[in-house]
Amino acid sequence: MVRTYYPDTAYEAMKARSEAPGALLVSGGTDVMVRKPAYEAVIILNGAGDLAEIRQEEDGSLFVGAEVTYADMMQDHRIPEIFRTCIPGIASPAIRNAGTMTGNICNASPAGDTLPVLSIMDAQVVIGSLDASGQEVSRTEGLLSFIQGIRKIDLLPTEVVLGVRLPLSNWERQNVCYYQKVGSRRAESISKASFAASARVEDGTIKDFRASWGSVGIKPVRFPDLEKKYAGTPVSDLKARKEAVTADFIEGIHPIDDQRSTAAYRRQVSANLFSDFIDSLGG
Amino acid sequence: MDISTPVVKKDHEVKMSGRAEYIADHPFPGEIWGTMVRSTVPFGKIRSIKLPDLPEGYTAVTADDVPGENLLKVVTSEQPIFAGDTVRFLGEGILMITGPDLTEVKRLAAETEVTYEEYEPVLSLDEATDTCAHYHFTKGRAMDEVFAEAAEVIEETFTTGYQEQAYLEPQGAVGVYKDGRAEIFGSMQCPYYVKNACKQTMGLDDDHVRIVQMTTGGGFGGKEDYPSLIGCQVAVAAKKTGHPVRMILNRREDMASTPKRHPSKITYKVALDGSKHITGIKADILLDAGAYAGLSDVVLQRSLLSAIGCYNIENTDITGAAMLTNLVSNGAYRGFGAPQSFFAIETMMDHIAYKLGKDPLDFKKEYFVKQGDITCSEGVFHHHVPIPEMLEKAEELTDYSSKYAEYKKPQTGRFRKGIGMSMVFHGCGFTGAAEKEFIKAVVKIHKYADDTVEILASNSDIGQGIKTTFAKIVAEGLGIPLSDVKIENPDTDRVPDSGPTVASRSLMIVGKLLERAAARLKAEWKPGEEQEVEEHYKHPDFMLPWDGKAFHGDAYPTYSWALNVVELELDTLTGQSRLLSVCGIFDVGKDIDRTIMVGQAQGGMLQGLGYGSIENMETKEGRVLQNSFTDYMIPTAEDTVPFQIAFIDNPYDGGPKGAKGAGELTLVGAAPAFEAAVEQASGKRFFSIPLTPEKVLMALSEKG
Numbered sequence: 001m002v003r004t005y006y007p008d009t010a011y012e013a014m015k016a017r018s019e020a021p022g023a024l025l026v027s028g029g030t031d032v033m034v035r036k037p038a039y040e041a042v043i044i045l046n047g048a049g050d051l052a053e054i055r056q057e058e059d060g061s062l063f064v065g066a067e068v069t070y071a072d073m074m075q076d077h078r079i080p081e082i083f084r085t086c087i088p089g090i091a092s093p094a095i096r097n098a099g100t101m102t103g104n105i106c107n108a109s110p111a112g113d114t115l116p117v118l119s120i121m122d123a124q125v126v127i128g129s130l131d132a133s134g135q136e137v138s139r140t141e142g143l144l145s146f147i148q149g150i151r152k153i154d155l156l157p158t159e160v161v162l163g164v165r166l167p168l169s170n171w172e173r174q175n176v177c178y179y180q181k182v183g184s185r186r187a188e189s190i191s192k193a194s195f196a197a198s199a200r201v202e203d204g205t206i207k208d209f210r211a212s213w214g215s216v217g218i219k220p221v222r223f224p225d226l227e228k229k230y231a232g233t234p235v236s237d238l239k240a241r242k243e244a245v246t247a248d249f250i251e252g253i254h255p256i257d258d259q260r261s262t263a264a265y266r267r268q269v270s271a272n273l274f275s276d277f278i279d280s281l282g283g
Numbered sequence: 284m285d286i287s288t289p290v291v292k293k294d295h296e297v298k299m300s301g302r303a304e305y306i307a308d309h310p311f312p313g314e315i316w317g318t319m320v321r322s323t324v325p326f327g328k329i330r331s332i333k334l335p336d337l338p339e340g341y342t343a344v345t346a347d348d349v350p351g352e353n354l355l356k357v358v359t360s361e362q363p364i365f366a367g368d369t370v371r372f373l374g375e376g377i378l379m380i381t382g383p384d385l386t387e388v389k390r391l392a393a394e395t396e397v398t399y400e401e402y403e404p405v406l407s408l409d410e411a412t413d414t415c416a417h418y419h420f421t422k423g424r425a426m427d428e429v430f431a432e433a434a435e436v437i438e439e440t441f442t443t444g445y446q447e448q449a450y451l452e453p454q455g456a457v458g459v460y461k462d463g464r465a466e467i468f469g470s471m472q473c474p475y476y477v478k479n480a481c482k483q484t485m486g487l488d489d490d491h492v493r494i495v496q497m498t499t500g501g502g503f504g505g506k507e508d509y510p511s512l513i514g515c516q517v518a519v520a521a522k523k524t525g526h527p528v529r530m531i532l533n534r535r536e537d538m539a540s541t542p543k544r545h546p547s548k549i550t551y552k553v554a555l556d557g558s559k560h561i562t563g564i565k566a567d568i569l570l571d572a573g574a575y576a577g578l579s580d581v582v583l584q585r586s587l588l589s590a591i592g593c594y595n596i597e598n599t600d601i602t603g604a605a606m607l608t609n610l611v612s613n614g615a616y617r618g619f620g621a622p623q624s625f626f627a628i629e630t631m632m633d634h635i636a637y638k639l640g641k642d643p644l645d646f647k648k649e650y651f652v653k654q655g656d657i658t659c660s661e662g663v664f665h666h667h668v669p670i671p672e673m674l675e676k677a678e679e680l681t682d683y684s685s686k687y688a689e690y691k692k693p694q695t696g697r698f699r700k701g702i703g704m705s706m707v708f709h710g711c712g713f714t715g716a717a718e719k720e721f722i723k724a725v726v727k728i729h730k731y732a733d734d735t736v737e738i739l740a741s742n743s744d745i746g747q748g749i750k751t752t753f754a755k756i757v758a759e760g761l762g763i764p765l766s767d768v769k770i771e772n773p774d775t776d777r778v779p780d781s782g783p784t785v786a787s788r789s790l791m792i793v794g795k796l797l798e799r800a801a802a803r804l805k806a807e808w809k810p811g812e813e814q815e816v817e818e819h820y821k822h823p824d825f826m827l828p829w830d831g832k833a834f835h836g837d838a839y840p841t842y843s844w845a846l847n848v849v850e851l852e853l854d855t856l857t858g859q860s861r862l863l864s865v866c867g868i869f870d871v872g873k874d875i876d877r878t879i880m881v882g883q884a885q886g887g888m889l890q891g892l893g894y895g896s897i898e899n900m901e902t903k904e905g906r907v908l909q910n911s912f913t914d915y916m917i918p919t920a921e922d923t924v925p926f927q928i929a930f931i932d933n934p935y936d937g938g939p940k941g942a943k944g945a946g947e948l949t950l951v952g953a954a955p956a957f958e959a960a961v962e963q964a965s966g967k968r969f970f971s972i973p974l975t976p977e978k979v980l981m982a983l984s985e986k987g
Contacts, residue, residue, distance in 0.1 A: 180857075185916050185921070186919065187920075259914045265980055269980065273856060276856055
């Protein structure tokens with residue numbers, strides 16, 4: 001018999017995980033339903049009211065709880081604009097009404113639609129558990145280190161992902177944003193490639209510059225060294241050297257052939273979208 | 284009232300209320316489950332089969348349990364019901380595990396160990412050398428002469444991929460055996476095909492086999508031949524176990540191991556004279572039949588007869604073969620061999636036009652067939668060909684020519700537009716003399732004492748609305764309310780053999796018999812008395828005799844016609860297209876119900892667009908790679924736009940109220956119109972469908 005927990009709070013969820021270490025955490029459940037994995041214990045998080053909150057933190061970060069659905073995010077004016085481009089391309093209305101961003105992260109699929117966006121935002125995963133005395137302890141982990149591989153995440157059997165922290169104080173100064181998903185069709189489609197980028201352009205110069213590619217590796221691909229290299233470059237200069245700059249980034253992308261697309265296509269689309277992003281920079 | 288005026292469908296209430304019983308819904312007392320153990324290699328000799336310990340009540344059903352012939356009757360019989368000593372494709376059924384608990388049955392099937400001596404498999408059309416059908420036929424002069432005299436010869440080769448029917452309800456059947464009688468209940472298009480196959484496999488006569496069609500959740504050709512196989516498998520299992528045996532395929536199993544549209548390779552060689560006029564076309568068509576012949580011969584025939592499209596070409600030379608491979612067997616899918624040829628000929632004609640510096644439509648207009656012209660099998664287009672009216676209607680609805688001219692101007696920027704047009708036909712009914720020589724359809728109308736009537740015919744409603752259109756014809760013929768006409772799912776114990784539900788024949792051929800039966804019953808009508816009338820197929824006397832070996836004569840009594848226009852915007856960064864407008868203009872003689880016919884048009888056109896664009900299925904080492912709806916993409920509502928649909932009335936005397944074949948026609952023209960639009964938007968030439976963004980983007984990234 002499968003033991004099922006329906007915690008009402010984050011605390012109870014963590015308690016359930018310490019009682020049943022390794023129990024399956026269900027946050028939305030839209031992928032679990034398809035994969036039908038076998039577990040002895042399941043913790044259904046959707047009754048945990050305090051995980052369904054979006055809240056502003058003191059340092060200006062926005063915390064998006066593990067039970068906040070995509071549909072909830074679309075309703076909240078504090079959610080950064082780039083999500084309004086990304087979320088409508090995820091699956092279908094029914095999935096967006098149930099699915100969560102935390103679920104998307106923990107699913108750790110190379111094709112996770114929100115992952116490139118979270119990656120350029122430097123999003124952090126907030127993880128909680130109970131210590132021996134039953135006190136709540138928490139830690140945060142950067143997205144790209146939390147995701148360790150395909151369906152592999154850095155989460156101990158007794159831990160629960162409480163939500164995602166978006167460090168907005170830094171993000172809000174980005175004045176150019178770009179996101180595109182490339183799927184086989186316009187809805188209910190797993191991405192073949194996706195791309196998110198942003199930049200802070202001031203006085204015709206790139207001050208900060210971020211780009212991340214999805215579905216071309218086991219997790220979103222970002223090149224911090226290259227981003228630094230081109231920060232400080234005048235936009236006109238970047239545009240003039242567009243082909244070389246694109247080649248510089250794309251060299252590091254090694255997509256594969258699979259049942260959904262080809263490596264050559266993924267590479268070409270990755271390059272084209274990056275190049276289009278450069279074109280979109282003002283100044 | 285005009286017969287086209289829509290009515291509430293006969294099966295609307297039962298389906299919309301959720302009360303319709305599909306095979307998965309209907310319980311059979313004492314039933315047990317069956318699951319196939321399938322081949323894991325594409326080609327090999329079975330060395331050994333090691334069964335796990337079978338608990339009590341669990342049974343393995345094998346080739347040794349087949350009471351009659353272990354061969355599936357389709358046109359001929361090649362495929363074993365249960366593989367005996369050899370497997371010829373990955374996914375072929377070897378044996379069935381049956382028992383009361385499905386999870387346990389699946390476990391036992393998974394734990395059955397089969398070892399093989401593997402042979403070198405044929406894993407693509409290009410590697411294939413063995414044919415299961417081939418034809419060669421000509422019209423006019425010897426092609427060598429025509430090519431020798433030609434000022435220019437243009438040769439191009441086209442390829443087309445698989446297409447999965449993607450019916451909502453997977454394949455399923457229940458077999459029952461009692462008192463020496465086999466019964467099969469299931470999701471199917473052709474109860475009498477299943478019956479004939481079951482007789483052969485079970486070694487039983489007509490009186491000892493009964494087939495019942497359950498409400499069927501879509502077929503599109505996919506339930507033409509395969510229900511005979513699954514039906515025979517459950518019938519054998521039912522006899523061995525003494526229980527009703529239920530087998531319903533899961534989606535992955537269904538997609539990986541049941542028949543699909545044939546991949547093809549089509550080469551044209553076209554001769555032009557000094558004034559750039561086509562003098563002859565040589566066509567060579569290869570279809571990938573898969574591991575067993577099945578319906579491939581018949582599919583190939585329709586491919587060949589569509590090879591020259593809607594064009595009147597003086598000299599033609601057509602060869603074709605269905606090639607055997609060690610891949611999943613292919614079979615029927617809406618269009619039945621025609622979509623491959625029409626994609627190829629339409630694209631070929633566009634390409635020649637571009638080479639000659641002409642606009643495709645202007646070029647094609649020089650060759651469009653008209654009434655009285657000779658077909659490629661030297662038959663005759665006996666009836667009016669309404670291409671001029673269809674072109675006029677298309678211009679009115681889509682503004683095709685001015686848009687073509689606009690998009691022809693050089694375009695820059697990320698998004699570029701294109702518009703494409705195709706013209707196709709569908710040869711109505713079975714190819715050749717099959718209606719006369721093999722099918723010999725029979726229908727009955729039974730009148731009850733309360734003056735209501737029941738239609739007795741073997742055609743199944745698979746969503747296409749045949750219950751409603753049959754009933755409308757009979758009600759109109761008898762002058763009684765539609766509610767007084769009853770029609771049930773066919774049960775071979777009750778209905779005569781009016782042939783299969785295929786080839787867009789049901790309404791035209793069987794509907795005509797019902798129209799005649801209704802007229803007779805009306806003349807003989809005795810109020811308050813029970814009466815029955817029976818009608819038999821009559822071959823149209825205007826037809827030229829068909830010689831199936833020489834491939835000569837009238838292959839079809841008449842043709843239905845379709846014009847499709849697709850307008851789209853191409854994203855040059857991703858190779859993806861967004862539809863802007865889609866138009867379909869159809870001559871189906873006379874539509875018997877406008878809502879039903881619009882439904883056919885919408886569904887068929889969208890399937891055709893999927894075929895041309897995103898429905899990609901490939902095999903690797905004999906294994907189907909896209910075997911789920913996650914990886915095999917069919918278009919969603921988000922991928923389409925409201926279609927503009929119009930009908931041109933062109934009644935045919937051989938069909939009821941003038942109706943001609945309609946179901947398949949609607950699919951055929953969308954892919955070539957899509958391809959043409961992508962070609963205009965991209966400025967590139969393509970030779971292959973599905974024309975995926977991968978292919979488009981690779982072409983766009985080539986320099987120059």
